[in-house]
Amino acid sequence: MASFFNSKAKLWIEGRKNQSFIGLNGCIWFHFASLGEFEQGRPVLEQLKLNNPESKLVITFFSPSGYEIRKNTPLADAVYYLPLDTKENAIHFIDELQPKMAVFTKYEYWYHFFNETHRRNIPLYIISGIFRPGQVFFKWYGSLHREMLGFVSHFFVQDEKSKALLQQLGITNATISGDTRFDRVWANAQQPKEIAFISDFKNGRKTFIAGSTWPQDELLIAALVTQYPDWKFVIAPHEISEEKIKRLTDILPKDNFAKYSQLSSAESLISDHQFLIIDNIGMLSSLYQYGDIAYIGGGFGAGIHNTLEAAAFGLPVIFGPNYSKFKEARDLIELQAGFSIANEAELKSVTDGLIKNDAYKVVGEKAKAYVEAHTGATAIIINLIEKETPEA
Numbered sequence: 022m023a024s025f026f027n028s029k030a031k032l033w034i035e036g037r038k039n040q041s042f043i044g045l046n047g048c049i050w051f052h053f054a055s056l057g058e059f060e061q062g063r064p065v066l067e068q069l070k071l072n073n074p075e076s077k078l079v080i081t082f083f084s085p086s087g088y089e090i091r092k093n094t095p096l097a098d099a100v101y102y103l104p105l106d107t108k109e110n111a112i113h114f115i116d117e118l119q120p121k122m123a124v125f126t127k128y129e130y131w132y133h134f135f136n137e138t139h140r141r142n143i144p145l146y147i148i149s150g151i152f153r154p155g156q157v158f159f160k161w162y163g164s165l166h167r168e169m170l171g172f173v174s175h176f177f178v179q180d181e182k183s184k185a186l187l188q189q190l191g192i193t194n195a196t197i198s199g200d201t202r203f204d205r206v207w208a209n210a211q212q213p214k215e216i217a218f219i220s221d222f223k224n225g226r227k228t229f230i231a232g233s234t235w236p237q238d239e240l241l242i243a244a245l246v247t248q249y250p251d252w253k254f255v256i257a258p259h260e261i262s263e264e265k266i267k268r269l270t271d272i273l274p275k276d277n278f279a280k281y282s283q284l285s286s287a288e289s290l291i292s293d294h295q296f297l298i299i300d301n302i303g304m305l306s307s308l309y310q311y312g313d314i315a316y317i318g319g320g321f322g323a324g325i326h327n328t329l330e331a332a333a334f335g336l337p338v339i340f341g342p343n344y345s346k347f348k349e350a351r352d353l354i355e356l357q358a359g360f361s362i363a364n365e366a367e368l369k370s371v372t373d374g375l376i377k378n379d380a381y382k383v384v385g386e387k388a389k390a391y392v393e394a395h396t397g398a399t400a401i402i403i404n405l406i407e408k409e410t411p412e413a
Contacts, residue, residue: 032088040101040104042118043098045098048118049078049122051097052124053087054082054129055083056086059082061149065148066096078096079099082100082103083102088100090303108137111134121144132168135169139171148201149200149202150179150183159186175194175195176192176196177195177196178195180197183197196405198401200348201398201402206333215307216311218281220311221291224292226253227313228252229312230254230257230309231254231256231315231317232331233258233326234257238320238321240365241364246295250295252295255311256296261300266300274296278294278297279291280300313381314336314339314381315328317338320343328350329349329392332359332392335385337358338359340361344361356387357387358388358391
């Protein structure tokens with residue numbers, strides 16, 4: 022029903038119609054919910070690919086936002102939508118692929134696919150797993166979900182609390198590896214892609230970068246523009262449909278912004294604007310290298326987006342109030358390298374504090390050091406997988 026009026030739902034349905042799977046006997050299968058989980062699991066994927074050049078690699082996605090952007094990635098020999106989780110689909114899919122191992126990231130648990138890998142003795146790994154008491158696994162009615170956990174060969178979890186929760190269920194095949202996102206964002210920060218037009222836009226000015234923003238975030242950012250005339254602002258909205266971008270431009274000072282999609286050969290003029298809208302997907306992780314302060318969107322909705330990408334470049338991070346499910350956000354707040362705000366006044370207060378005496382530089386170094394200190398999850402995961410699964 023949703024597909025009649027929701028483009029993502031339509032892609033979700035259409036993408037799964039008439040998929041044909043190429044037989045890749047002995048492949049390594051990675052599954053990701055969406056683009057964020059792909060980036061999270063990417064360091065493990067790249068290392069396994071490097072260590073197993075003779076093995077084919079298959080990626081599946083649940084969400085169109087992951088599949089549509091990474092369907093042609095050179096990292097994989099085939100990219101598919103994960104079929105609906107039915108017994109028949111699981112049997113058919115695994116019959117066709119014949120994977121020698123499967124790697125799922127963070128939250129993805131699908132009963133029939135897990136059951137089928139278990140029945141065929143195909144090693145199944147969860148990487149960057151995280152568990153909380155409120156999850157269905159730990160509810161009285163969660164017996165089916167607890168059964169799924171028994172199909173997993175090994176859990177690589179982010180923290181001690183997750184391991185302890187699994188132990189309460191009698192699950193001991195778990196290792197605290199940390200979060201592979203730290204490895205990914207740190208590697209990206211060491212060799213970022215250059216974006217020349219951002220340098221032209223900055224023109225030597227201090228820059229505030231807002232990433233993965235939603236409408237409520239954008240109202241706050243728009244209010245900052247007039248209050249800091251000496252600063253430049255770059256915003257990369259989470260959704261870039263024509264309707265969403267128009268809503269954003271309507272709240273900005275007229276003639277004071279430029280859009281990436283409309284940059285012409287006269288790029289020298291871009292420096293005349295104070296506000297730049299990135300109406301393009303895939304640039305955000307490299308944009309932060311040009312910033313001094315970052316705002317991460319999503320905190321007025323279901324939860325904040327990736328704070329680590331900005332922190333890895335040494336930027337203080339600001340975000341909305343819904344961050345409690347994100348350990349790295351809580352850690353950054355404790356280090357006074359991250360700041361949660363609930364309204365325009367609080368955003369102004371935090372920004373003032375960071376700008377005063379260039380405090381953002383010292384605060385940003387704390388954020389950067391935090392990211393570097395938490396790298397290393399990929400090596401732990403790869404070493405144990407290759408020890409337990411020699412053929413991989």
